[in-house]
Amino acid sequence: MKLVIDPRRCKGCNLCVKVCPYRIFRPGRRPNERGVVVPELDRPERCANCRLRRLYGRTICGVCQLTCPDQAIRWEEEEAYEPRKVAVEY
Numbered sequence: 001m002k003l004v005i006d007p008r009r010c011k012g013c014n015l016c017v018k019v020c021p022y023r024i025f026r027p028g029r030r031p032n033e034r035g036v037v038v039p040e041l042d043r044p045e046r047c048a049n050c051r052l053r054r055l056y057g058r059t060i061c062g063v064c065q066l067t068c069p070d071q072a073i074r075w076e077e078e079e080a081y082e083p084r085k086v087a088v089e090y
Helices: 015-019 048-056 063-067
Strands: 002-005 073-076
Touching: 002 048, 015 063, 048 073, 063 073
Parallel strands: none
Antiparallel strands: 002 073
16 A cells, blocks of 8 residues: 545645645645645655555554645555555564
8 A cells, every 4th residue: 555645635734744644644845736735745655554565454553634725635456466565663
C-alpha cells in the first residue's frame, strides 16, 4: 500500500501534518495550478499503515485520512514490480 494525496481535493489546511504520529507529511513549498499549497510526503515508508495494512488485513492507523476534511488522502495498491523503500527505525 502507498499513501496518495489528491491535489485536486486538497485545500492546504495542513491538518495531516499536525496529526500524523509518524511525521510523514510536511508543509508544501509551491502552490499547485489552483494556487493551493498541498502538503508533501516526507519518507512515507515510515507509516505503519502503509507497511502493515496488508499483513494485518485492516487499517492500523489512518489518522491522517480520518482528519482530512476534504477526503484528499487515500491508500492505493502498489504494483508488484514497483520498488519499495524500507525504513528501519530503532
